[in-house]
Amino acid sequence: MEDTLNSHAPEEARAFVPGHITGLFRIFDERENPLYCGSTGAGFCVTLGTHTKVEVVDHQRLEIRTKYNDKDMDARVTRTVVAKLAEDYGRTLKVTVEHESHLPIGAGFGASGAGALGTALALGKILDPALDPERAASVAHYAEVVNHTGLGDVIAQFKGGTEIRVQPGSPGIGVVTEFPVDASTVVVLAGASGLETSDILTDPDGRSRINQAGDQLISGLIENTSFEQFIRGAREFADAIQLKTPRVKLALSELDAQGLTNSSMVMLGDSVFCFCDSSEVSTAKTLLERHWDKSEVFETTVSNDGGRLLN
Numbered sequence: 110m111e112d113t114l115n116s117h118a119p120e121e122a123r124a125f126v127p128g129h130i131t132g133l134f135r136i137f138d139e140r141e142n143p144l145y146c147g148s149t150g151a152g153f154c155v156t157l158g159t160h161t162k163v164e165v166v167d168h169q170r171l172e173i174r175t176k177y178n179d180k181d182m183d184a185r186v187t188r189t190v191v192a193k194l195a196e197d198y199g200r201t202l203k204v205t206v207e208h209e210s211h212l213p214i215g216a217g218f219g220a221s222g223a224g225a226l227g228t229a230l231a232l233g234k235i236l237d238p239a240l241d242p243e244r245a246a247s248v249a250h251y252a253e254v255v256n257h258t259g260l261g262d263v264i265a266q267f268k269g270g271t272e273i274r275v276q277p278g279s280p281g282i283g284v285v286t287e288f289p290v291d292a293s294t295v296v297v298l299a300g301a302s303g304l305e306t307s308d309i310l311t312d313p314d315g316r317s318r319i320n321q322a323g324d325q326l327i328s329g330l331i332e333n334t335s336f337e338q339f340i341r342g343a344r345e346f347a348d349a350i351q352l353k354t355p356r357v358k359l360a361l362s363e364l365d366a367q368g369l370t371n372s373s374m375v376m377l378g379d380s381v382f383c384f385c386d387s388s389e390v391s392t393a394k395t396l397l398e399r400h401w402d403k404s405e406v407f408e409t410t411v412s413n414d415g416g417r418l419l420n
Contacts, residue, residue: 124163135150
């Protein structure tokens with residue numbers, strides 16, 4: 110790939126990527142090319158998300174520093190994005206990536222995909238101001254797949270809004286449609302780390318349950334692209350794959366008892382989502398705060414905008 114970094118190119122760039130919630134999915138990760146791997150399924154983006162700043166200087170060797178909410182961390186997916194783009198452009202760089210995020214790590218809210226996509230968009234702009242954002246997004250998808258941290262978040266976060274992932278693959282390869290949702294609807298999330306995505310995606314028994322349930326339920330959603338079918342499919346999928354933690358089971362039962370039935374488990378996390386009218390938000394939050402810490406309960410909305418550069 111041609112190296113277009115020059116003295117006039119920016120050495121700092123910023124991006125924002127929304128969080129993403131998956132309700133149901135089916136794994137497709139056995140193809141040799143990671144760009145053709147991914148998942149089918151369905152979910153939605155939320156306005157809670159991640160701001161990413163990337164700073165670059167020339168260096169004698171590749172050096173990567175990553176921070177998440179002002180704390181140094183070994184963010185392997187972000188590091189994979191940086192290494193891949195640096196290799197593609199033949200650069201040796203000192204790269205600092207700072208993520209500022211409302212998304213807890215490991216809760217199933219798309220934090221890994223948001224960090225990867227924000228890094229790819231921002232670093233891609235620095236290395237090549239003319240780089241197609243879809244090409245940058247494909248690098249983020251690659252990083253998620255090879256690290257077993259996600260299969261469908263990046264293509265959804267690049268699009269924004271709701272999504273039905275009809276064909277697996279990176280942005281530009283995967284095929285995505287959408288289902289309708291009322292613009293005035295509020296989303297309440299509750300979640301914490303507890304389910305390790307990489308363990309689940311590599312466990313043969315877990316994969317089998319996921320794919321068997323996903324095949325049937327995703328086909329039903331493609332045939333009937335309604336909000337109601339999404340919720341129904343998400344609930345049936347959560348029951349079938351047998352990964353609900355005790356508090357997820359209890360919270361969903363209590364939400365149902367309050368008539369807050371547009372809710373389900375977040376894939377993959379010790380987490381739930383609940384679509385509410387504005388008059389129902391207080392009830393939903395109070396209920397969920399019985400099971401999660403108050404800092405782990407969030408009020409947000411569906412984000413129709415996908416990941417994007419900010420400068």
